[in-house]
Amino acid sequence: MPLASQPVGRRERNKQQKLDRITAAARELFAERGVDEVTTQEIADKADIGAGTLFLYAKTKGELLLLVQNSSYADALAEGTSAAEHIPAVLDAVMAIVRPVVECNRKQIDNGRTYLREMIFGDPEEPHHRDALLLTVQTEQAIADVLQRDERIGSGDAATLAHIVSAIMFVSMAATINVAAPVDDVVQEIRNQVQALV
CATH class of the missing domain: 1.10.357 (Tetracycline Repressor; domain 2)
Structure with a gap:
């Protein structure tokens, strides 16, 4: 099977879904209050992930x-x-x-x-x-x-x-x-x- 047509594995889908949730949560909170007024813990909570997981995507x-x-x-x-x-x-x-x-x-x-x-x-x-x-x-x-x-x-x-x-x-x-x-x-x-x- 050609590489381009292979389905994306569950692990990769999960990583992308987490990244999408992190991006959406950060975008919403930053737009509401500004980057200086938002904590990484708030972003992690809104994305429904742990703070440690968040830092795997952005330090x-x-x-x-x-x-x-x-x-x-x-x-x-x-x-x-x-x-x-x-x-x-x-x-x-x-x-x-x-x-x-x-x-x-x-x-x-x-x-x-x-x-x-x-x-x-x-x-x-x-x-x-x-x-x-x-x-x-x-x-x-x-x-x-x-x-x-x-x-x-x-x-x-x-x-x-x-x-x-x-x-x-x-x-x-x-x-x-x-x-x-x-x-x-x-x-x-x-x-x-x-x-x-x-």
Whole structure:
């Protein structure tokens, strides 16, 4: 029987079900009260597992936040990349990628800022952290692909510019001065900087 068509074993199904329960519990509690106000014991209780089991899936609360936010970020990036395909103007297409990522990050501002901090300072050997870093690479690649539509921008320059755009986006989302700023203001700030860049 080909490997791809073999049924998933009970043990793997149980692990996936636990991971799904942990993710759902953490997502709900973090959205309600923010990551700083939730304990790992509360997440374990809501997921109906022991605290020790929880730590097999994520060793810290920060890693739990990465687990939860990574799926939202991936969805936002897919939405933005898809929208950008149909927008001819380079700046508008870049911003089509950026906007859903900003919106995703700003759903719960404290969680979004903590997520960015975990991405930067977290343990790169931890799988949820690696997934978050991969998302930043994918974001930069999507932006670089758009920038290369401009015949004046080669692939090397596009990659460098995309890295700068990514930095602008992350600093704008994390900046204390923008804590109370609505999404539109943060996106406009990013757009102004990107426009000056490209």
